[in-house]
Amino acid sequence: MSTHHSFDTNIATKYGIQEAIIIHHFQHWIKINKRLKRNCKDGRTWSYQTIEVIAAQFPYLSKSQVFDALERLRLGKNRKSKKKKLDFEPVLIKGNYNKHKYDRTIWYAFAAEDEFIKMEDPIDHIGKSQNADCHFPTTIPDTKTDTKTNTTTPPTPSRGTAVGLKYPTKEEKCKMRIKGKALLTELHETISQHSRDPVVLDGIKLRTNCYWDGSKGVSINYALPQEEILDSIENIYGTERPYVAAFLKTYR
Numbered sequence: 723m724s725t726h727h728s729f730d731t732n733i734a735t736k737y738g739i740q741e742a743i744i745i746h747h748f749q750h751w752i753k754i755n756k757r758l759k760r761n762c763k764d765g766r767t768w769s770y771q772t773i774e775v776i777a778a779q780f781p782y783l784s785k786s787q788v789f790d791a792l793e794r795l796r797l798g799k800n801r802k803s804k805k806k807k808l809d810f811e812p813v814l815i816k817g818n819y820n821k822h823k824y825d826r827t828i829w830y831a832f833a834a835e836d837e838f839i840k841m842e843d844p845i846d847h848i849g850k851s852q853n854a855d856c857h858f859p860t861t862i863p864d865t866k867t868d869t870k871t872n873t874t875t876p877p878t879p880s881r882g883t884a885v886g887l888k889y890p891t892k893e894e895k896c897k898m899r900i901k902g903k904a905l906l907t908e909l910h911e912t913i914s915q916h917s918r919d920p921v922v923l924d925g926i927k928l929r930t931n932c933y934w935d936g937s938k939g940v941s942i943n944y945a946l947p948q949e950e951i952l953d954s955i956e957n958i959y960g961t962e963r964p965y966v967a968a969f970l971k972t973y974r
Contacts, residue, residue: 740791758964763819766831778907895945902944902951906933916965
């Protein structure tokens with residue numbers, strides 16, 4: 723997940739900044755699903771996600787803020803408002819296409835899909851600067867170097883640190899952990915979007931320090947450089963699955 727987010731100013735002016743951010747989130751996923759012909763139900767293209775997963779993409783928004791923005795986009799007004807008049811026509815609609823009654827995952831689609839989904843290439847355009855389709859730019863790599871002279875013997879790199887790389891400082895490792903967790907959270911969501919196999923989904927967990935796929939018996943540490951995480955994803959899942967290939971292409 724990029725740490726540099728942008729949004730369409732016209733959408734933000736009409737619906738609000740938080741709502742514009744959420745709209746972009748669904749533009750991103752629904753474009754990919756539409757391109758891959760996934761989650762197409764009743765003439766619409768859907769994205770199914772929990773509020774927790776959506777909120778994880780935006781550390782500057784609380785779970786309640788994400789929920790309020792979702793409900794405002796669904797209802798056309800604040801969820802606690804008693805007025806009958808709408809602020810705008812509802813943007814999102816909710817659905818339930820889960821196979822099991824106990825599954826409470828919420829499906830979302832645009833009420834007017836053609837208005838918000840312009841089917842250019844949903845992969846190649848991701849990572850460009852702000853534009854009419856609200857794509858997030860790719861993460862700008864850290865270029866800050868440690869100016870302090872270290873005359874002592876550097877510590878032995880921890881398990882998972884690539885040989886030959888400078889041992890990261892505590893601050894750099896913290897940044898890598900935040901970026902890595904966001905990236906692997908999005909991978910978790912991608913697999914959840916495209917795999918309905920309960921064995922696969924039950925085996926994949928987001929733990930305190932790593933992403934764990936129990937079905938394959940492998941884990942990926944959050945505190946790794948993005949390229950190493952992407953290489954690990956490719957080694958584990960390959961590129962035969964279109965959604966995995968699209969995910970890797972998005973972030974490389």
